Amino acid sequence: MNVDLDMLKFDERGLIPAVVQHYLTGQVLMVAYMNREALEKTLATGETHFYSRSRRRLWHKGETSGNTQQVKEIFYDCDGDTLLVQVIPAGPACHTGADSCFYRSLTGDSKNPGSMLERLQAVIADRKQNLPEGSYTTYLFTEGLDKILKKVGEETAEVIIAAKNDGTDELVYEVADLLYHLLVLLEQKEVDLMDIWQELNNRR
Secondary structure (H helix, E strand, C coil): CCCCHHHCCCCCCCCEEEEEEECCCCCEEEEEEECHHHHHHHHHHCECEEEECCCCEEEECCCCCCCCEEEEEEEECCCCCCEEEEEEECCCCCCCCCCCCCCCCCCCCCCCHHHHHHHHHHHHHHHHHHCCCCCHHHHHHHHCHHHHHHHHHHHHHHHHHHHHCCCCHHHHHHHHHHHHHHHHHHHHCCCCHHHHHHHHHHCC
């Protein structure tokens, strides 16, 4: 791939910050640094390579963990001194095992709808595996696919009715119910939420 890297502004150490973002969900996964060689390797291999300032060497993301990152697009900002690297991750981005290095909030809450759905899907998957007593989700999985489909149908009808009524509070409530039951259905059918993001992305 022939790319003119001279348009980029590497700092006095020969480095440029790279913000790594999930290509499908938009979630920021990590921030690292690249030098020219790391960027060239990233472009040549299609997987992220960075420069470690502490170890003073190149490193290939996933070289020990297996959590590689397939590069989809790379953008540079208006000043040419920062990269945005959009990837499909093969596993968690953070060494702690978290999907993103940015898993702690200073403000105490998360407003990212994508990550909210993914966290809900993770809870639903845990319910399916462990089937804790007293859980409504456990009840749905125990009853099986027909019960889940019946609930999806009921919630769809309730969304339609709510949309015909005045105001939006009821609609918000019913759409939340429908989304939850759809996630239960996806888990029952072993469809990952990421597959939905991929399909939506394909339709752009």
